[in-house]
Amino acid sequence: MPDDLLNSFMTGPDENGRFGDFGGRFVSETLMPLILELEAQYEHAKTDDSFWAEMHHLWTHYVGRPSPLYFAERLTDHLGGARVYMKRDELNHTGAHKINNVLGQIILARRMGKTRIIAETGAGQHGVATATVCAKFGLQCVVYMGAHDVERQAPNVFRMKLLGAEVIPVTSGRGTLKDAMNDALRDWVTNVRDTFYCIGTVAGPHPYPAMVRDFQAIIGQETKKQMMEAEGRLPDTIIAAIGGGSNAMGLFYPFLDDKEVGIIGVEAGGKGVNMKMEHCASLTGGRPGVLHGNRTYLLQDDDGQILEGFSISAGLDYPGIGPEHAWLHDIGRAEYVAITDKEALEAFQLCCAMEGIIPALEPSHALAHVMKIAPDLPADHIICMNMCGRGDKDIFTVAKHLGFDMQA
Amino acid sequence: MSRIDAKFAALKDDGRKAFVAYIMAGDTDFETGLEVMKGLPDAGVDIIELGLPFTDPMADGATIQLAGQRALEGGQTLAKTLDYARRFRENDDTTPIVLMGYYNPIYSRGVDRFLAEATEAGIDGLIIVDLPPEEDDELCIPAQKAGINFIRLATPTTDDKRLPKVLQNTSGFVYYVSVTGITGTAEAQSSDVAPEVARIKAKTDLPVIVGFGIKTPQAARSIAAIADGTVVGSAIVDRIGKGDSPKDVLSFVRTLADGAHSA
Numbered sequence: 312m313p314d315d316l317l318n319s320f321m322t323g324p325d326e327n328g329r330f331g332d333f334g335g336r337f338v339s340e341t342l343m344p345l346i347l348e349l350e351a352q353y354e355h356a357k358t359d360d361s362f363w364a365e366m367h368h369l370w371t372h373y374v375g376r377p378s379p380l381y382f383a384e385r386l387t388d389h390l391g392g393a394r395v396y397m398k399r400d401e402l403n404h405t406g407a408h409k410i411n412n413v414l415g416q417i418i419l420a421r422r423m424g425k426t427r428i429i430a431e432t433g434a435g436q437h438g439v440a441t442a443t444v445c446a447k448f449g450l451q452c453v454v455y456m457g458a459h460d461v462e463r464q465a466p467n468v469f470r471m472k473l474l475g476a477e478v479i480p481v482t483s484g485r486g487t488l489k490d491a492m493n494d495a496l497r498d499w500v501t502n503v504r505d506t507f508y509c510i511g512t513v514a515g516p517h518p519y520p521a522m523v524r525d526f527q528a529i530i531g532q533e534t535k536k537q538m539m540e541a542e543g544r545l546p547d548t549i550i551a552a553i554g555g556g557s558n559a560m561g562l563f564y565p566f567l568d569d570k571e572v573g574i575i576g577v578e579a580g581g582k583g584v585n586m587k588m589e590h591c592a593s594l595t596g597g598r599p600g601v602l603h604g605n606r607t608y609l610l611q612d613d614d615g616q617i618l619e620g621f622s623i624s625a626g627l628d629y630p631g632i633g634p635e636h637a638w639l640h641d642i643g644r645a646e647y648v649a650i651t652d653k654e655a656l657e658a659f660q661l662c663c664a665m666e667g668i669i670p671a672l673e674p675s676h677a678l679a680h681v682m683k684i685a686p687d688l689p690a691d692h693i694i695c696m697n698m699c700g701r702g703d704k705d706i707f708t709v710a711k712h713l714g715f716d717m718q719a
Numbered sequence: 720m721s722r723i724d725a726k727f728a729a730l731k732d733d734g735r736k737a738f739v740a741y742i743m744a745g746d747t748d749f750e751t752g753l754e755v756m757k758g759l760p761d762a763g764v765d766i767i768e769l770g771l772p773f774t775d776p777m778a779d780g781a782t783i784q785l786a787g788q789r790a791l792e793g794g795q796t797l798a799k800t801l802d803y804a805r806r807f808r809e810n811d812d813t814t815p816i817v818l819m820g821y822y823n824p825i826y827s828r829g830v831d832r833f834l835a836e837a838t839e840a841g842i843d844g845l846i847i848v849d850l851p852p853e854e855d856d857e858l859c860i861p862a863q864k865a866g867i868n869f870i871r872l873a874t875p876t877t878d879d880k881r882l883p884k885v886l887q888n889t890s891g892f893v894y895y896v897s898v899t900g901i902t903g904t905a906e907a908q909s910s911d912v913a914p915e916v917a918r919i920k921a922k923t924d925l926p927v928i929v930g931f932g933i934k935t936p937q938a939a940r941s942i943a944a945i946a947d948g949t950v951v952g953s954a955i956v957d958r959i960g961k962g963d964s965p966k967d968v969l970s971f972v973r974t975l976a977d978g979a980h981s982a
Contacts, residue, residue, distance in 0.1 A: 327853065335853075335854060336851060336853045336854060337822060337849045337850065337851075337854060338849060338851060339777070339778045339848050339849060339851070339872065339874075340851050340871070340872045340873065340874045340876070340877060340885065340896070341778075341872075341874040341875070341876050341896065341899055342876075343851045343852075343853065343876075343877075343881075344876045344877065344878065344881060345876065483781060483784055484774065484775065484784070484788075489775060490775075493775055493776075493777050496777045497777065497778075497780075497900075497901045500777075500778065500899065500900060500901060501899060501900040501901065501904070501905075502899075503875075503876055503899045600823045600826060600827060601821075601822045601823045601826050601849065602775060602823060603775075603777070604849070606826075609823075611823070611827065613827075614796045614797055614798075614824055614827065614828075615773075615797070615823040615824035615825070615826065615827025615828065616772075616773065616774045616791060616823075616824065617774045617775050617823070
């Protein structure tokens with residue numbers, strides 16, 4: 312292997328789907344042939360120009376890419392330090408980065424002759440994106456969503472139904488995102504012939520973490536190009552929120568070998584990263600384990616039982632994190648921090664007031680960390696955060712937390 | 720010779736099929752589950768599959784998942800599940816115990832520590848649902864070295880090309896999953912299963928046991944007839960979950976065992 316490859320952070324995963332010790336293929340035998348087939352099909356598609364031509368055509372004409380890179384001038388002035396840029400992935404069709412990945416997986420599913428698409432969703436953004444692309448291609452769509460999330464994300468549930476998807480509220484376990492993923496896997500194991508499982512984040516058995524990352528990497532690729540145009544150089548720091556970690560991996564991946572670029576992932580700190588586990592910060596407050604097909608950092612008790620996370624943001628409410636993030640954390644290429652619900656809510660409000668952008672609660676976590684560090688950084692320091700989703704879906708939750716009566 | 724190998728040798732001498740029963744450790748509470756377990760051999764059970772509870776049992780249906788939740792809520796742990804084996808071994812040194820569950824509780828404990836404790840407790844085999852052959856270095860190989868059988872699942876999606884890989888590091892017996900799906904749901908049809916069992920037996924000398932979707936004495940009989948034995952889990956766990964007394968549960972197990980043994 313040439314030296315430049317040995318020194319690259321971009322060569323993973325290995326042939327066993329490992330990023331260092333993380334990742335892998337921890338699934339039942341019934342699913343094993345399916346994920347091997349998916350891997351073979353993806354490896355083929357990855358080097359097929361016609362596959363990427365179709366992706367780029369839809370990214371341009373259906374999603375609205377490239378998304379703008381926006382200099383947040385008032386916010387920069389207000390914070391009084393580093394220059395703050397936002398990668399505006401909330402302007403995508405369906406309002407978040409999720410559709411970047413869904414398009415890739417659905418095009419692949421069509422190539423594989425699959426007619427039925429299943430997905431899990433937390434905040435509902437991945438479910439909406441999947442329902443959208445299924446509607447566009449006339450595919451049957453079934454979305455598993457924790458019963459608790461169905462309740463707190465009612466607008467997205469209705470959107471999915473309008474788009475023709477069947478939304479199944481998951482009551483097994485504790486009825487959260489991880490249980491929705493369990494039920495989606497149960498569906499897949501039962502309907503192996505016609506069904507494609509469209510996973511919404513950079514987790515799950517190999518090849519999902521790598522495949523979803525590759526589909527989301529358009530975010531970082533565009534950011535690099537746009538930043539060169541805007542500033543003539545790369546940013547000093549890039550920041551993104553992390554539940555499973557797909558928007559973050561999409562932004563980070565093209566920058567991994569640009570060692571002058573600092574990388575920060577922001578986990579959901581909930582009520583605070585403490586012993587009571589009222590957070591979703593898998594890296595900050597968890598330890599390595601095996602769940603949903605991969606080895607990664609997990610919130611778990613001493614006996615290896617998985618714990619429920621807690622976050623104001625349904626999209627970050629997952630007890631694990633993508634295995635590539637776990638690896639980047641362990642080797643120190645990226646830094647991971649936690650932001651509390653309270654800090655995220657403050658960032659949410661500031662972004663509305665200062666920039667006229669209503670952010671989703673997920674990127675509000677990333678923005679909260681920008682607010683923390685920007686004031687102490689010099690004026691020539693460039694920060695780019697990923698505005699990975701818009702906040703329309705969250706206004707009810709935020710209203711409740713701010714004591715605003717929507718009925719009045 | 721392991722307890723599992725000895726059991727199959729004895730069954731072969733008797734010309735009988737194996738009846739394997741699954742229960743969840745700690746369900747509905749520690750003492751109730753243990754009482755059921757201790758009564759299984761007298762109810763005709765040849766091999767015991769002891770469920771290790773896990774919060775996220777992705778290959779199981781509602782019945783087993785709820786049993787796991789009941790056990791966890793009652794404070795069941797991996798250590799207490801090994802205690803089941805220890806307590807059982809006080810009176811029975813021949814009935815094989817196969818621990819069935821998911822990898823994370825074992826990984827969390829540490830593989831070497833777990834294998835030492837499991838061996839000492841009298842565990843004979845492991846069925847770990849989320850460890851396919853691709854992950855054999857994790858637990859399968861170390862378990863075999865420690866003298867514990869690693870029993871692999873073969874499924875309807877395991878084609879001829881893949882079968883040798885599945886059989887390669889398997890020992891004790893092969894567990895054929897009779898349906899594509901989760902435990903306790905679709906009903907297995909012996910006409911569908913028979914050619915699959917024959918396909919596997921052509922490639923291995925190990926006994927082939929069939930499980931998933933077998934709920935009645937009649938089904939236990941018809942499936943056992945075309946394999947080396949059969950497993951019933953959810954149907955038994957369902958009775959335990961409904962609050963049937965250990966005596967009633969064991970009477971039901973007896974009817975299943977008689978079904979399998981009449982094949």
